[in-house]
Amino acid sequence: MYDLLRGLSLVEVSSFVASPTAGLYCAQMGAEVIRVDQIGGGLDYDRYMQTAEGRSLAWENLNRAKKSVALDLRGGEGRELCVELARATGQLVTNLPEKSFLSHAAVSEGRPDMVSVRIMGWHDGRQAMDFTVNAASGYPLMTGPDEWAADTAPPVNQVLPAWDFITGAYGAFALLAALHHRAATGEGSEVRVPLGDVMLGTVANSGAMAEMLYRGDDRERLGNAIWGALGRDFTSRDGKRFMIAVLTSKQWRAMVGALDIAQPIAALEAEAGVEFAQSDHHRFVHREALFAIVQEAAAREDYAVLAERLAAAGATFERYRTMHEAAGDPALVTGNPLFGPSPANPSGFEYPAPRSFANLPGRVAGDPAPAPYLGQHSEEVLAERLGLASGAIAALIDRGVVAASDKDSFRRPA
Incomplete structure (x- = not known):
């Protein structure tokens, strides 16, 4: 207080x-x-x-x-x-x-x-x-x-x-x-x-009302993907599920560097004729292909290793927890x-x-x-x-x- x-x-x-x-x-x-x-x-x-x-x-x-x-x-x-x-x-x-x-x-x-x-x-x-x-x-x-x-x-x-x-x-x-x-x-x-x-x-303040009226329809369901940006849940080699969110070029570079996926990303950019570093739009439009690259990298390592690399690079991520687990977590509580x-x-x-x-x-x-x-x-x-x-x-x-x-x-x- x-x-x-x-x-x-x-x-x-x-x-x-x-x-x-x-x-x-x-x-x-x-x-x-x-x-x-x-x-x-x-x-x-x-x-x-x-x-x-x-x-x-x-x-x-x-x-x-x-x-x-x-x-x-x-x-x-x-x-x-x-x-x-x-x-x-x-x-x-x-x-x-x-x-x-x-x-x-x-x-x-x-x-x-x-x-x-x-x-x-x-x-x-x-x-x-x-x-x-x-x-x-x-x-x-x-x-x-x-x-x-x-x-x-x-x-x-x-x-x-x-x-x-x-x-x-x-x-x-x-x-x-x-x-x-x-x-x-x-x-x-x-x-x-x-x-x-x-x-x-x-x-209305979020822009969603204007968006619906502008597009003349509803959004599609996206599962756990973030609307209008790049983000979703992924699974590590040891079965831990975690979320990565990318809304800025800094977050993009951090994720690509931490997961060592620059090469497949460059190949996808060449194939699609786009650059992802500065564009939420391109990352969102091509999200399924990007998700596949990120998931393949996540599946190669245990979560502890991934978390260390992502944190060191300055990426935005977090592991999923049950609420009971979160209630006793040292970092959270x-x-x-x-x-x-x-x-x-x-x-x-x-x-x-x-x-x-x-x-x-x-x-x-x-x-x-x-x-x-x-x-x-x-x-x-x-x-x-x-x-x-x-x-x-x-x-x-x-x-x-x-x-x-x-x-x-x-x-x-x-």
Whole structure:
């Protein structure tokens, strides 16, 4: 954690991935993020996968470094406390619908400088999630073996909820942009970030939308080949699969030199009447012939030898790993300063935890902080933010409007 956002507090009322990610990134930069959940946990509190005790590892990791307040959000009194808390804090991140009790109109009443960021599905209010907006993106029908027929091949869904994480990151950016505007003008803002628009905007920003309209058709499936450049997976003599990517002339020269394939490359250039060193286009058009040359060279050596040569030459490559293998890899995780020691996780399970993805030379990142127990900070936050006395908070707890930490009362969900 860095302290660049120290002094910034925000209330987060959210579930699943995109909205909690926005709060997580702010927390990793030093903001005080107060997560408000339904007593007993919201929709994502027991999200798969769980430990044997029933603690969600997904929830634990998306809510590191946050504070937790547990309220009865199904009842009027608990909802009013949540609105008052958001209003008193001045910043809200949520994925509740606009027509819920956390509408911008409700939380900004008497607080014209209120900033709320709302993660939505589609811009017109329809529900969506990562996997459904991805179906509309076109990418699942672009993915798969190149021999699959375009009109009968099935879609290939992505495993990573990438649109969720991009939306969360954009939500954090939009929040800080609105706060910058408020600092300059005193004006509050209602910011809506539709997941579907993040997907469509990203497709457009990448140039893919313009490309489809220009060509008047879809791309062909390319298997594991990179679109518009040279790159694919190859197999070494000892059966290790690895990726090589070539997007620049420097990367091209590094690969050719490391694999000692200048002679067959020159022969192919003479046959095709092209030069590959300076042209992504020529490398892409003649990719199958180039792939055959690279694979023949890869098959002559074990991966360790190939990796040493490719690294020394400055080529861009990496070996394929299973995710379980990657999780314990010394270069990727255990020896990477991105990861710190395991904090005292609510699950009780110890494992490396990431710091902020950004690296700020000269500043101490600090060790990763744990996720809170549900309701761990209910009494602290209500006292500090709303000025409630201990007796009033105790009465709210007795009536089931507020709950304290579930550390010792947690029960595995059925």
